[in-house]
Structure formats: C-alpha cells, structure tokens
Amino acid sequence: MNMMTTLRGAAATGRGLIAVRAEAQPKAPVSIEALATAWETFKAKHEQEVTALKKGMGDVVITEEVERINAALTEIQTALDDQAKIQAAAKLGNGGVIGDIQADPEYTAAFKAHMRKGDRAPADIQAAMSKGTDSDGGYLAPIEWDRTIGEKLKRISPMRANSRVITISVAGFKKFFSDRNVGSGWVGETASRPATTTPQIGVLDFTPGELYANPAISQQLLDDAAVDLEQWLGSEVDTEFSRQEGIGFLSGDGVNKPYGILTYVTGAANAARHPYGAIKLMNSGDAAKVTTDGIIDMMYDLPSEFAAGAKLYMNRLSIGAVRKLKDAAGGYLWQPSMIEGQPSTLNATPIVEMPDMPLVAANNVAALYGDMEATYLVVDRVGIRVLRDPFTNKPFVHFYTTKRVGGGVHNPEPMRALKISA
16 A cells, blocks of 8 residues: 555545534544654655756656645645544533533423424423513524534634624624824923823624524424434534534625625725724735745734734635745745644644635635634624424424624734735
8 A cells, every 4th residue: 555545545534524513523533643644745745846846857747746645634634623623522511501501401391392293382381481482483492502503613613713702682782992092292390281182982883694594304203202303403503504604704795694804804895894994915925826925924914912812714725735835944834733633833823724715816815814813703692593394395394593693803903814916
C-alpha cells in the first residue's frame, strides 16, 4: 500500500462532514499520527515541486500529487475536527438538567404526547402545557430540547460558536453607541474652561428574523414507542438551522434574516451602517492568490488589544491554498495541531473552517481575521416553537419548527477582511 492510498484511506472518514450530526460518528476514527504523516509527506513533495519550478523544470505529475496530498491533508484535519464535535455533542444532556436549568417532566411528557397523537392532555398536564400554548396551536419546545438544539447549533455553526450570543424575550434588541467625540484640552491654573465637544449617541437595531424547518415523519413511526422523538426532531432541525445560519451570519441582507458580517466590509452593502465605520479591507498582494505578505500585513494591521482573541476564518479550499505559504526563512506558515480538538494554525493564529466563505479568486473576500466574539452579535429570540400538522401531507405528520434569530456587527474594529487583489 503506497503513501497516497494510506492518506486517502485515513481521510475518507472526514469527507463531507461539514455539518456533523451526533449519530454520524465515523466507523474508523482518524488519528493525530495520520495528520502528522500527511503533513510531512506534503512538505517533502511540495519542496520537490518548488525546486523543479526554480530550475524551470515544472513537473505536472509532481504538481498533481502535491494537490492530492494537500486535499487529503485537509480531509484528515476536517475529520479530526468533526470527531471532536461529535464527542462534544455526545456529552450534551445530563439526566434532564441542562446547564443550570431544571427540566419540567410534566411539560416534556405532555409535549411528547402531543407530538405522537395530537391528543389533548389530561387536565393536570394541560395546566402545565399552558405555559407553552399559543392561540394557533403552537407549542414551545421543552427547555431541555431548546437548550440541546441550541448547543448543537453552537457545535456545528462556526459563526455561532465564535460570536457573542445573547438571548432576548422581546421583539428586538437595540444597542446604543457613542461616537467617541469627546473634546479635551490643556489649561493653566486660572485659565477659563470653555465647553468642549459632546459625544453623540447612535442606535443600531438587531431585529430577529424567523428561521424555520418543516420535517415530516410517518404516523406509523410516531405510533411506534421505540421512536426517540427528541433525537429525531433535534437532528432534523439543528442541521438545517445551522446551514441557514451559516449563510445568514456571513452574507445575509438583513431582510427577514441577519445582517451578514461580509456586508459590513468596506465597499459592501452595509459598510456605512455602523457608527464606527466599515470592517477594514486589506489586499492579498496578488490579483489571483493569497500571499505571505498579504496575510502578515493583515494580521499586524489589527490593533494589539484584539490580537489575543483573533482567529483566521476561511473555507477549506482556501485553507489548502495558504498551506503552501512560507515565511522569509523558508518555514511554512501553516502548522497542524497535534492535540485533538485544537485547530491548526497559520502564522501561530488558530484557523476556523467557515464553509460559506468565498473562494480564493480575483476580488473575493477570501478571509476574515480578528476577534469574532468582539465583532459579531447573534441575537436569539428565546424559544423554539413547534406546530404539529397531520393534515397537509397524509400519511406524514409535519412538525413546523421555528426559531427567531438575528445578527449583525456590533463593533467592526476587531476584524479585518482580506480581498484577493494586487
């Protein structure tokens, strides 16, 4: 068995696992040793490619092999990251106590009964259910379901996991900003003190949009007591919600959805929306690719007070491209993590794979760098609501599930964006 076969076999368990479900654990887990082997193989083959190009003897076969190893390396790293997510997701839930909130067994039992049969609950449970009932027949998911789905979304969605998240119980959220225009000056002991400039207050609205999923299950399966409704509904909802959130938090236009962070970059649609200005845009240094100087210039342009929490956000193909970058001494900027659950780094900065980020191509914003928690705000309207619908698509019962969520930049200063441009 040759080296490429080994690498492909080790990477196979990670293919396509961008949104991992807890029940989708790979049968053959990938090891840190596989990652280390792939990295050493990549470096050796890439050095052959660079040497041949310097001599004017570029070899298509070597170049293709470098790309195959690079792809395998990406898949191994992704598989390791996914294994860490799966292990974390498996730990969610601890006997009905979620965080510091105690589950309500009466409410949960009544909710499950309603999902299975749609029957009215006994009077004593109906009273408990009234906490979640709505005039149109919708029910708030029990607190442990709501929290579990929220935690899974955090594990799956890189934007949610890295952003600041708040939960509100009203229709929207307003954040007040000072324009920092406070005047001052030096004066003598007895000199007059004229009035100085007074800061003005601006307001930003964060209004949640409504995110929905409408999974269906047959009535016969619902009648089967072996069906785990909590696991089934959670797995259907969290994967779809995470997909939609990933798009909305990055590029949403704010119409019934979040304001995406990429829309706040200089020259983008919401560049003028924030009182502090747009997210600063840096050029990569080449019209078609990422360069070492471009990456380093972007990192050092970020104010030092935000550097401690800074990470690099790119999609997996872009990560493959920057893996070839070297510093002035010939060392690779990218380094694999030798600790499971810890991210790989670029120039000692943690890398977060963001599937919906644009590719490395002319004029694309291919990378974000900075402190996402200090930059982006996710606003959750408390409660996931479920409406049981057994009529629309017989013999299937649909569970129309909604969650109100919004988002936007609450401070553009801790973030930089890299545009592929000379």
